[in-house]
Amino acid sequence: MFALLIDVTRCVGCGACVAACCEANGLPLEEGADLGPYHYTVVRKVRTRRGEVYYRLLCMHCLDPACASVCPIGALKKRPDGPVTYNASICMGCRYCVQACPFEVPRYEWNSRAPKLGKCSFCAERLQHGQVTACAEACPTGATLCGERNELLKVARERIAAEPGKYLPKIYGEREVGGTSVLYISHVPFRTLGLPEHLPLEPLPGYTGRALSQIPPLVGSAGIVLAGLWWLTDRKAEVARAERETRSGGRR
Numbered sequence: 001m002f003a004l005l006i007d008v009t010r011c012v013g014c015g016a017c018v019a020a021c022c023e024a025n026g027l028p029l030e031e032g033a034d035l036g037p038y039h040y041t042v043v044r045k046v047r048t049r050r051g052e053v054y055y056r057l058l059c060m061h062c063l064d065p066a067c068a069s070v071c072p073i074g075a076l077k078k079r080p081d082g083p084v085t086y087n088a089s090i091c092m093g094c095r096y097c098v099q100a101c102p103f104e105v106p107r108y109e110w111n112s113r114a115p116k117l118g119k120c121s122f123c124a125e126r127l128q129h130g131q132v133t134a135c136a137e138a139c140p141t142g143a144t145l146c147g148e149r150n151e152l153l154k155v156a157r158e159r160i161a162a163e164p165g166k167y168l169p170k171i172y173g174e175r176e177v178g179g180t181s182v183l184y185i186s187h188v189p190f191r192t193l194g195l196p197e198h199l200p201l202e203p204l205p206g207y208t209g210r211a212l213s214q215i216p217p218l219v220g221s222a223g224i225v226l227a228g229l230w231w232l233t234d235r236k237a238e239v240a241r242a243e244r245e246t247r248s249g250g251r252r
């Protein structure tokens with residue numbers, strides 16, 4: 001299974017990963033853009049006691065993704081080689097995935113009559129053709145590496161062991177929510193990077209699965225209908241919210 005290792009200590013904030021992602025996915029490159037339906041990864045800067053720290057965010061490609069577990073029609077799927085892929089052609093826009101994601105990754109297209117999600121695809125087609133992800137290929141410092149997950153865990157452990165005074169003794173994503181295909185090592189606390197700490201180590205679908213198993217099949221079908229109704233009624237509020245955010249400079 002493929003993974004990405006993001007070494008925050010090596011990120012210089014050059015943005016080459018973002019530019020490569022936009023090019024690979026035919027997306028507009030906008031300076032300062034946040035994660036969004038047309039921006040699958042971002043580089044952020046935070047001031048810390050250890051100086052300015054650059055880091056990037058993207059879908060974590062969870063090993064057992066909560067987003068896929070709540071999708072009523074299977075538009076999101078975890079592939080055996082790592083990527084969590086999204087099939088826009090069958091997505092009905094209920095946005096349960098947006099609510100379920102513990103990393104607040106999927107972003108919804110609000111200015112469309114047939115709104116869809118936007119998120120990193122882990123360059124699934126490139127992986128299939130034996131290439132690394134576009135972002136990893138473009139990174140000049142080794143801050144983003146693409147490779148086999150177990151190999152990257154080994155690299156992460158070696159880097160931490162070689163410089164224990166520099167790195168925190170933890171690989172973020174090794175165990176959180178059952179493990180993710182995007183892994184982080186860092187010299188500043190992960191919460192500083194906006195990565196939630198104290199997440200359950202059990203896959204989140206374990207929780208949703210237990211709840212859903214209590215629901216009879218008929219109610220499940222009704223849930224799909226209700227999801228559609230919910231979308232129709234919530235859509236107006238979403239557009240109003242997005243317009244407010246646009247006026248105030250917000251992007252989510």
Ligand code: SF4
Nearest residue numbers: 059060062065067101
């Ligand atoms: S980070 Fe969120 S969107 Fe990405 S796979 Fe995990 S649950 Fe799904």
Ligand code: SF4
Nearest residue numbers: 021120122123133135
């Ligand atoms: S893996 Fe591909 S789609 Fe995801 S952030 Fe990197 S370049 Fe973009």
Ligand code: SF4
Nearest residue numbers: 011012014015017139
């Ligand atoms: S290309 Fe590498 S060094 Fe540059 S911003 Fe992206 S992760 Fe950081």
